[in-house]
Each structure stands twice: as structure tokens, then as C-alpha cells.
Amino acid sequence: MSTPEHDGDLVADDALPAPRAESVAVPGAALTHRPVPGDEPPADRTSNVGRLAATVERLRGEVRAAHAAAEGRALVELAKGILVERLQCGPAQATRQLAELADQAGVTQLELAAEIINESARDQVAHIAGNFVERTIGDGAREGETAPSLAVRLRTAESAALAARDTQAVAESLLEHALAPLGATAVAVWSAGSDASLTLCGHAGFSAEEAGRWRYVPPGVATVARQALSERRTVRLSSLAEAGVPSIGHTQTPNGGRVALLAGTGGRIHGVLEICWPQPLTPHSPAIVHQIEALAELCAHTLESLPAAGVHLPAARELADVSELADLADGLYDPALVLTPHLDGEGDLSDFRIRHVNSGFVDPAGRPRGAVSGALLLEAYPMAVGDSELFEKVERVYATGEPFRAQRMTLTALVDQVPLATVADLSITRHGAGVLLIWRIEDETARLASLLQHAQRLGRIGGFEQNLVTGKITWNGQLYALYGRSVTDDPVSLQELTDYAHQDDAVAIGRFLQAVLHHRRPTSTAFRLMRPDGVTRHVRVIAEPVLDSEDRLLAVRGAYQDISSQHWTEVALAATRDQLAYTEQESAERNRLALQLQHAIMPPTRAPMDAPGLQIAVRYRPAETESLVGGDWYDTVVLPSKRILLCVGDIAGHGIEAATGMVVLRNAMRGLAVTGAGPGQLLSWLNIVAHHLTEQVTATAVCGLFDPETRVLRWARAGHLPPVLVRGREATTLPMPRGLLLGALAEAEYEETEIQLEPDDTLLMYTDGLIERRDTAVQESLTQLLAMAQTPATTLERRLDLLLTHSRSDTDDDTCLIGIEVS
Numbered sequence: 001m002s003t004p005e006h007d008g009d010l011v012a013d014d015a016l017p018a019p020r021a022e023s024v025a026v027p028g029a030a031l032t033h034r035p036v037p038g039d040e041p042p043a044d045r046t047s048n049v050g051r052l053a054a055t056v057e058r059l060r061g062e063v064r065a066a067h068a069a070a071e072g073r074a075l076v077e078l079a080k081g082i083l084v085e086r087l088q089c090g091p092a093q094a095t096r097q098l099a100e101l102a103d104q105a106g107v108t109q110l111e112l113a114a115e116i117i118n119e120s121a122r123d124q125v126a127h128i129a130g131n132f133v134e135r136t137i138g139d140g141a142r143e144g145e146t147a148p149s150l151a152v153r154l155r156t157a158e159s160a161a162l163a164a165r166d167t168q169a170v171a172e173s174l175l176e177h178a179l180a181p182l183g184a185t186a187v188a189v190w191s192a193g194s195d196a197s198l199t200l201c202g203h204a205g206f207s208a209e210e211a212g213r214w215r216y217v218p219p220g221v222a223t224v225a226r227q228a229l230s231e232r233r234t235v236r237l238s239s240l241a242e243a244g245v246p247s248i249g250h251t252q253t254p255n256g257g258r259v260a261l262l263a264g265t266g267g268r269i270h271g272v273l274e275i276c277w278p279q280p281l282t283p284h285s286p287a288i289v290h291q292i293e294a295l296a297e298l299c300a301h302t303l304e305s306l307p308a309a310g311v312h313l314p315a316a317r318e319l320a321d322v323s324e325l326a327d328l329a330d331g332l333y334d335p336a337l338v339l340t341p342h343l344d345g346e347g348d349l350s351d352f353r354i355r356h357v358n359s360g361f362v363d364p365a366g367r368p369r370g371a372v373s374g375a376l377l378l379e380a381y382p383m384a385v386g387d388s389e390l391f392e393k394v395e396r397v398y399a400t401g402e403p404f405r406a407q408r409m410t411l412t413a414l415v416d417q418v419p420l421a422t423v424a425d426l427s428i429t430r431h432g433a434g435v436l437l438i439w440r441i442e443d444e445t446a447r448l449a450s451l452l453q454h455a456q457r458l459g460r461i462g463g464f465e466q467n468l469v470t471g472k473i474t475w476n477g478q479l480y481a482l483y484g485r486s487v488t489d490d491p492v493s494l495q496e497l498t499d500y501a502h503q504d505d506a507v508a509i510g511r512f513l514q515a516v517l518h519h520r521r522p523t524s525t526a527f528r529l530m531r532p533d534g535v536t537r538h539v540r541v542i543a544e545p546v547l548d549s550e551d552r553l554l555a556v557r558g559a560y561q562d563i564s565s566q567h568w569t570e571v572a573l574a575a576t577r578d579q580l581a582y583t584e585q586e587s588a589e590r591n592r593l594a595l596q597l598q599h600a601i602m603p604p605t606r607a608p609m610d611a612p613g614l615q616i617a618v619r620y621r622p623a624e625t626e627s628l629v630g631g632d633w634y635d636t637v638v639l640p641s642k643r644i645l646l647c648v649g650d651i652a653g654h655g656i657e658a659a660t661g662m663v664v665l666r667n668a669m670r671g672l673a674v675t676g677a678g679p680g681q682l683l684s685w686l687n688i689v690a691h692h693l694t695e696q697v698t699a700t701a702v703c704g705l706f707d708p709e710t711r712v713l714r715w716a717r718a719g720h721l722p723p724v725l726v727r728g729r730e731a732t733t734l735p736m737p738r739g740l741l742l743g744a745l746a747e748a749e750y751e752e753t754e755i756q757l758e759p760d761d762t763l764l765m766y767t768d769g770l771i772e773r774r775d776t777a778v779q780e781s782l783t784q785l786l787a788m789a790q791t792p793a794t795t796l797e798r799r800l801d802l803l804l805t806h807s808r809s810d811t812d813d814d815t816c817l818i819g820i821e822v823s
Contacts, residue, residue, distance in 0.1 A: 267349020
């Protein structure tokens with residue numbers, strides 16, 4: 001059945017589609033009866049079976065009509081009673097007065113009776129109906145809609161519930177009078193057991209077979225009602241299939257919506273009201289939400305007072321009857337409190353009253369039993385709502401019936417306004433209408449024993465004591481596990497220790513026994529324990545003698561500790577130290593040899609070169625970290641042709657391999673230069689050497705040939721930074737000819753270029769270690785170099801020293817710097 005809605009208002013009876021219905025006459029009113037979901041359509045009346053089915057249907061309708069008439073008549077009679085009390089008149093006059101008022105107002109006597117009851121009761125039903133009527137009048141009633149119909153439905157459902165014999169009748173009345181007009185097709189009323197189980201106490205709209213399958217839901221089974229009970233809130237599922245939660249009738253309406261509401265009074269949850277819709281659920285208006293909540297509250301009172309049809313539930317105890325629970329508490333050795341709910345003026349749970357304190361009571365604050373008995377829980381223990389959340393846990397146990405137990409929970413009490421924390425094991429259970437709160441405070445002895453046990457387990461320590469007078473030996477469980485023996489086996493005495501140890505440790509064990517048994521002093525030793533299962537453990541034993549007042553030896557006590565992990569760790573550490581020392585020594589030797597080789601070929605400084613018309617100075621700075629031996633190289637030599645060879649190169653990488661590659665390229669360049677070839681040809685030959693005659697060496701280089709007679713410099717480059725020309729007060733970089741780095745390809749050509757140098761010109765050739773920075777672009781570093789090169793210097797040597805001193809490079813790379821000054 002679909003439910004039309006407009007602006008969140010409830011729909012009156014007349015606005016719903018007209019199903020098969022029968023009008024039932026009541027005094028002065030007409031109540032429209034709606035068919036119960038599941039009614040079968042009329043059968044063929046021409047056959048005998050059809051006539052029988054029609055007769056059964058007619059009799060069923062008459063029964064429903066009789067029930068509806070009784071429920072409507074109950075409302076009318078209740079309204080008459082209110083008029084008798086207010087008008088101080090007799091029943092006959094009240095009947096005439098009700099009929100006259102209904103005629104004057106233009107409503108039925110049933111609707112007027114519901115209005116009179118609402119005015120007199122001023123309860124939740126009256127509040128819901130009043131809000132609905134006000135909105136209906138304010139928005140304008142729709143065609144065919146009767147505003148007071150909601151009040152009639154709710155009061156009729158309430159009247160039927162109050163007159164019902166069991167919860168099953170209540171469920172049927174709720175569906176017929178209040179929920180079917182909202183589009184619901186089925187309803188289930190669940191009772192929550194003290195063991196967190198669910199029992200189906202009443203249902204409507206489900207088949208008998210389906211209800212039988214869901215008669216009892218054990219604890220721990222996740223259902224829609226269980227979710228509402230566990231989370232203590234209303235659960236609303238737009239589609240049962242999408243949510244994937246099982247529940248009663250999930251095969252009948254798999255895509256339908258569900259709403260599960262808690263049914264509780266006074267802080268105690270008696271059960272759950274579950275309502276089913278055949279189609280996916282859309283958000284309800286606030287009026288419908290309040291109406292459903294009122295029905296859940298009605299179910300709570302029903303579950304509290306009425307039995308379930310065919311289900312035997314334990315009757316609820318009166319709050320004052322806690323004698324049996326008190327007797328149970330007195331039989332406990334641990335401190336126990338018997339609590340009963342304390343309700344406020346509106347019937348809501350506000351606190352718990354301490355009705356009984358057992359004889360074993362120990363207060364964390366040190367108060368006597370009389371100071372706590374009879375007080376409210378939050379008055380006696382105001383910190384119960386603090387970090388421990390004790391009050392919330394007691395409230396949940398009372399509401400749901402699910403017991404709560406916890407170990408080592410912190411309880412806080414106030415002593416002279418000072419919080420005092422106590423660690424205790426806690427147990428909270430509900431018994432009827434009372435709650436039993438038990439705690440076991442952990443004393444110092446138990447705490448220390450627990451700490452000792454954990455320390456022995458974590459440290460793999462087993463304790464023993466050997467009485468030398470009686471011969472009795474006592475071991476703890478950890479020592480049996482260390483020896484690999486069963487707890488039923490006899491312990492091993494100290495005198496038998498050598499029988500279970502490695503034969504090479506017999507001497508050490510003998511000295512240990514002599515020190516303890518004869519010299520009577522504490523001592524320890526380590527040995528290898530040979531277990532029966534073939535496992536060898538490294539063990540340390542510590543023992544001390546126990547003497548009497550006359551210094552006679554009575555017993556020996558001590559402990560064994562498994563140090564196998566420590567032993568093997570020390571062995572592995574010693575091996576690692578030896579390996580590390582060898583590796584460090586080998587690395588230091590390699591670095592020393594590389595540095596000696598590099599310094600022998602490339603000294604950090606060299607004497608000025610005697611060249612006609614040219615002054616040459618060289619600076620070489622190795623890497624800052626000695627382990628990073630580099631491959632930077634330079635060479636300046638006067639060739640047989642009287643021209644001067646100027647070279648700077650940088651091999652990729654560091655270490656001995658880079659140093660040996662540098663030697664190969666430097667010597668190859670010097671040997672090739674005597675052929676008289678130009679710098680481009682020399683670099684092309686040097687590329688062949690790097691590619692074929694070395695182990696995959698790649699390098700950059702600048703090669704120049706200076707003619708002293710003409711002052712012309714012919715030069716070429718292989719992926720290297722350009723030289724810098726300082727002329728007067730201006731420094732510039734030379735235009736870069738094309739050229740790949742050495743070793744990249746098997747064959748490569750290198751472009752040559754010439755520059756005419758003038759007297760007092762200074763040419764700087766360098767490697768990237770002079771300018772390279774990790775956080776700066778190369779072009780920016782070149783700009784800084786040019787600015788520094790323009791700084792005046794008295795000599796060429798001072799200029800090179802100035803450039804090295806103010807270099808901002810941070811890559812820890814080698815640096816070669818050649819300065820050529822034309823005279």
C-alpha cells in the first residue's frame with residue numbers, strides 16, 4: 001500500500017486508497033476497518049469451496065469488526081467518564097452531552113472522544129496529534145482529508161493495547177490502527193533477554209511459518225533489532241537488501257525498508273519494535289517519527305506488563321524486592337553493591353540507588369559500609385562518570401541486560417576532594433530489576449607477584465630452592481620449560497648439574513658448587529645445558545646460600561637464565577666487528593694507494609712553468625672526503641713544435657677506478673700530442689681510447705694548443721665547461737664549440753675554434769668541482785665565477801688562490817684550475 005505525503009504531513013484515512021473494508025457501527029461514530037496484510041482475495045463463490053471460503057471470510061470480517069467496535073467503544077466510554085467527572089453529571093446525561101457536542105462540531109462521536117481524551121491526558125499522543133492538526137489547518141487540508149484522524153488512530157491503537165490479552169494482540173492492533181495507514185505491512189515486537197537474546201513476543205503481517213523460524217534469536221546473531229539494541233539507538237534502513245542485515249520477513253520484502261526502535265522505560269530497554277515497509281524507505285517527516293516513537297513507548301509498557309503469546313518470559317521483579325540479590329551479594333568474598341534504578345520526575349533514569357552493601361565491602365576511599373549504603377551511586381562515587389566511565393557501563397548493563405566484565409580497570413574515588421585511583425577487576429550483571437556490581441581490588445602482594453611472573457617469563461628466568469636438610473627441591477614452571485622437562489618430572493639438584501651440562505663446562509660448574517656449598521658465598525657461572533630433546537641452551541645460574549643463626553647451611557636458592565640469544569648475539573657481533581675492522585682496513589688501504597697515485601701524478605701545486613711568452617700556474621684540490629678519490633686531471637707541456645699543450649679533464653665517478661682511468665687518459669693525451677695533430681683530432685683519438693681501451697670510462701675534457709709566436713689559442717672541448725677569458729676588468733666565457741663527452745660513442749668528431757690572445761690576458765681552465773652546487777643552476781654558478789674572476793690580483797698565483805678560497809661549490813668533488821697569463 002503506498003502512502004501519499006505532502007509537505008511532511010500525515011495522510012488521513014479518507015485520503016488513502018479504499019481497500020476492501022467493512023463499516024462497524026459504534027455509538028454515534030463510524031470507524032473504517034482496514035484489511036490486515038495477508039488477507040486472501042475472495043474465492044469463486046459458485047463452488048462449494050468458494051462458498052466455504054466466503055463464509056470464513058465473512059466470519060473473519062465480523063470478528064475484526066467486533067474488535068474494532070470494541071476498541072472504538074472504549075474510547076467513547078472513556079470520554080463519557082471524563083465528562084461525568086468534569087460536568088458532575090450522570091452517565092446518561094454525559095451520553096447526551098457527547099452526542100450534542102459532536103453534532104454541533106460536525107464530527108463523529110469517536111473523533112470527539114479522541115479530542116476530549118487528548119485534552120485531558122496531555123501526553124505524547126496528544127502532543128503528536130496536536131502538532132499534526134495545527135500544521136494541517138495552517139497548510140490547508142487536502143480534499144477528502146480529516147485532520148483528527150491521526151488522534152483517532154493513535155488513541156484506538158492505545159485503547160486496543162491496553163485491552164489486549166498479550167503482546168501478540170498489541171502487535172496486531174498497532175499494525176491495523178497506526179502503522180498500516182503509514183504504508184507499513186508488517187510489525188515485530190522483540191523482547192530482550194538478560195542473556196542478550198531476542199524473543200519474538202508479537203508479530204503482524206508475517207506468515208506463521210516465518211514467525212516460527214524467528215521465534216528466538218540467540219545472543220551474538222546480527223539482526224536489525226540486535227543492531228538497535230547493541231547501539232542503543234533507532235536503526236533506519238532504506239533497503240534491507242542493500243544493508244545486508246538479516247531479519248524476520250527478509251524473503252517477503254527484500255528491498256523494503258526497516259525501522260527498529262528501542263522499547264524502554266525508566267532507563268531499561270525491554271525490547272525492540274521493528275516495522276517493515278514493502279518498498280525502499282524515504283525520509284519520514286518529524287510527525288511520523290514522533291508517532292512511531294510513541295508506539296515504541298507503548299510497546300515498552302506492554303512488554304513490561306503483558307506476557308508474550310506462547311512464550312514464557314520471567315516476570316519482572318518489583319524494585320524494592322532485592323532480598324535475594326542481597327543474599328547473593330553477602331555470599332561473595334569480593335566487595336559487591338546491589339543497585340536499583342533511580343528515576344526522575346519524568347520517569348527517566350537519572351542515577352542508581354545503592355540498596356545493599358555486602359559484608360566483604362572494601363571502599364577505595366576507606367569509608368565504612370554505612371556511609372555508602374542507601375546513597376546514590378553518583379553521590380557516593382562522583383568520579384564514576386570520569387575516565388573509568390563506570391556509570392555508563394552500569395547504565396548499559398541495566399538497559400540491555402548484557403553483562404560487563406573487565407580486568408585491571410581503574411576506579412577513582414574522592415578522598416578529601418583528592419582523586420584516588422585504584423586498579424580492580426570489575427563485574428556488572430543485571431538480575432531482574434537490580435544490578436550487581438562486584439569489584440576485586442588488586443592488592444600489593446598480588447600485583448608484585450604478577451610483575452615477578454611476567455619479568456621471569458620475559459627474561460627467561462626460572463627460580464629454584466634446594467633444601468639441603470630435607471633434600472626437597474622446588475622449581476617454578478619457567479625452570480621446567482628451560483630444562484625441557486615435564487612438571488611431573490623430578491627437579492635436578494645442584495650436585496647433578498654436571499650430568500646435564502656439556503663436558504667442557506665441568507670445571508666451571510665445579511668451581512661454582514665449591515663457592516656455594518663449601519665457601520658459602522653467592523656466585524654465578526655460565527654453562528651449556530644439554531636437554532633431553534637434543535637442544536643445547538646457553539644458561540647462566542646464580543645461587544646464594546641460606547644460613548641459620550649459627551651459620552649452618554640450610555638451603556640454596558637462586559635462578560637460571562637462558563642467555564642463548566645473548567650468547568649468539570655476542571658471537572655474531574664479534575664476527576661483525578672483525579669483518580668491519582677488516583673492511584675498514586682494506587678501504588683505508590685502497591684510499592691511501594689511490595691518493596698516493598693521484599698525488600704522484602697530479603700534485604696539488606707545481607712550480608711555475610717556463611714557457612716563452614706565457615706564464616702558467618696550476619692548482620689542484622682533491623675531494624674533501626678522502627674516500628672520494630676523484631678523476632680530475634690537468635696537463636701543461638711544451639711540445640717539440642714549441643707549441644704549448646693545455647689540458648683539463650674530469651672522469652665520471654670516484655675511487656681507485658676513476659684514478660686509474662685518469663692516468664690512462666692523461667698519458668694517452670700526452671703521447672698523442674707529439675704527433676702535431678690539432679686539439680679536435682687529439683680529442684677524437686682520446687675518445688677512442690676512452691671507449692675501447694678502458695673499462696667503460698666516460699669523461700669531459702678541454703684541449704688547447706697555444707702558439708707563443710702568434711698568441712693564437714686553438715682549442716676544442718668534449719662536453720666540458722668553457723674556459724674563462726679575463727681581459728682588463730672584464731671576464732667572459734669563450735664560445736663553446738660542439739663536442740660530445742669522451743667514451744659515449746665509439747667514434748666522434750670535435751669542432752675546433754681559435755682565439756687571438758692579447759698581452760696581459762688571463763685564460764682560466766677548470767673542472768666543475770670549482771663551481772658546482774647542489775641547489776644552484778650551472779649558469780648561475782658561472783655568473784658567480786665571472787664576478788669573482790674580475791677581482792684584481794697582483795699575480796696569477798694570487799688570482800688562482802683567490803678563486804679557490806671563495807669557491808661556493810658543495811659537492812665534495814675534485815677541482816683542477818689552470819691559469820694562463822699572456823706576456
